[in-house]
Amino acid sequence: MNKFIGEYYEAIVLMSKKICRSSKEYEDVAHFAIEQFMTHERGQEIVDSGRGMNFLSGIMWRSFNSSTSQYHTLYRQKGRVFGMGMINQNISDDEVYDYEQDDATEAIQGILEDMQTGGIELWFRSILFQMWIKEGNFSELSRVTNIPRTSIAKAVGEAKIYIKAKLKENGISYE
Secondary structure, eight states, X not given: OHHHHHHHHHHHHHHHHHHTTTOTTHHHHXXXXXXXXXXXXXXXXXXXXXXXXXXXXXXXXXXXXXXXXXXXXXXXXXXXXXXXXXXXXXXXXXXXXXXXXHHHHHHHHHXXXXXXXXXXXXXXXXXXXXXXXXXXXXXXXXXXXXXXXXXXXXXXXXXXXXXXXXXXXXXXXXX
């Protein structure tokens, strides 16, 4: 394992740079992936089978692109509480951290990611829903995307129904 990492270190970092599209995080993602790989129970077996770089690329891609990845949870999220009794600086002493809302938010992000791989209709709804969350205005989205306002409103409404059904299916309260 150590020999593999030593020999391919520069290639691993370069691969991370490509996966992260030259984001300033690429080295952090590479080192996180290396650590995960080295502590993986089947890491040496994967290296011996010649799939080490493939496995590392998967770790890097999920770490950088998924909002539910361990990397995202540990290094990107701000304003979060990381453990019992540890309150982040962004939360004042008189505020109560809402774990249920945080769980619902995480679940919604996961549902949106799943929608993007669930076929063209779900992908379309997911993308428009996320754009609507950022913009908040169907007319402006229509101008930007050249998609009729009514189609955007319908897709966003269908996305809401789908997300609520998935949350209910998973027993997550969202209101």
